Amino acid sequence: GSCAVVIVAAGSGQRLGYGVPKAxxxxxxxxxxxxxxxxxxxxxxxxxxCVAIPAQDAQLVDICQQLSNEAQAAGVLFSxxxxxxxxxxxxxxxxxxxxxxxxxxxxxxxxxxxxxxxVFNRVAAAxxxxxxxxxxxxxxxxxxxxxxxxxxxATGAGVEQVVGTPARSQLRAVQTPQGxxxxxxxRAYAHALTLDxxxxxxxxxxxxxxEALGEQVFVVQGSxxxxxxxxxxxxxxxxxxxxxxxx
Ligand code: C5P
Numbered sequence: 001g002s003c004a005v006v007i008v009a010a011g012s013g014q015r016l017g018y019g020v021p022k023a024x025x026x027x028x029x030x031x032x033x034x035x036x037x038x039x040x041x042x043x044x045x046x047x048x049x050c051v052a053i054p055a056q057d058a059q060l061v062d063i064c065q066q067l068s069n070e071a072q073a074a075g076v077l078f079s080x081x082x083x084x085x086x087x088x089x090x091x092x093x094x095x096x097x098x099x100x101x102x103x104x105x106x107x108x109x110x111x112x113x114x115x116x117x118x119v120f121n122r123v124a125a126a127x128x129x130x131x132x133x134x135x136x137x138x139x140x141x142x143x144x145x146x147x148x149x150x151x152x153x154a155t156g157a158g159v160e161q162v163v164g165t166p167a168r169s170q171l172r173a174v175q176t177p178q179g180x181x182x183x184x185x186x187r188a189y190a191h192a193l194t195l196d197x198x199x200x201x202x203x204x205x206x207x208x209x210x211e212a213l214g215e216q217v218f219v220v221q222g223s224x225x226x227x228x229x230x231x232x233x234x235x236x237x238x239x240x241x242x243x244x245x246x247x
Pocket of ligand 1: 008009010011012022023083084085087088090091108109110112228230
């Protein structure tokens with residue numbers, strides 16, 4: 001079946017501190033969104049690319065016009081939609097614009113602009129092999145704790161305390177693109193639609209909605225190059241990756 005790639009690029013990028021939407025923040029010579037879209041084109045996995053951008057961002061509209069030309073030259077349908085206040089709302093908006101005949105979809109963060117073709121190809125291969133949901137992930141290097149709010153005995157100072165340590169060997173750090181049978185993801189989002197804003201803010205990836213349906217979610221190998229650019233340090237690392245030696 002044919003595959004659409006949704007690129008969510010409607011975040012504010014507040015944590016990066018650039019004062020512009022993250023998708024427009026330059027990485028090397030080009031805005032992050034340009035790298036993200038070219039990465040999808042290079043992987044040759046998409047019949048359609050659908051980008052969710054902040055509503056009324058004229059500069060991103062212009063950037064998308066240029067990207068639309070590049071996509072068309074590669075025979076890929078290119079669509080742009082207004083994103084929402086939450087990532088999940090941006091995904092939902094994009095799902096309404098998937099073309100007829102598309103049977104699988106990958107949801108990808110514009111904030112992971114250097115994702116290698118190999119990751120897209122592993123996700124696509126799992127979908128071809130019958131997975132209804134598949135996510136790229138890496139083993140975690142840090143020990144991860146579960147915490148709750150707490151106070152120090154002598155002062156009552158607000159801190160946190162540990163309530164658990166999940167076995168690190170079973171933990172994975174999850175990336176995008178996350179691949180789905182389109183019908184399954186639509187069903188998952190039909191559920192999510194009913195959630196209030198606070199609950200919606202806790203939807204940090206798409207697979208968790210499919211898990212809630214009881215569907216099996218498969219895992220393939222991610223990449224350190226798929227890092228999510230969130231802080232200025234991440235941007236520095238991505239610039240270094242772009243330069244070459246780390247590539
Ligand atoms: O905020 P976070 O780092 O989780 O964002 C991940 C991706 O989701 C980014 O590419 C961002 O542009 C996108 N996003 C979105 N709409 C929002 C919030 C985030 O498309 N309202």
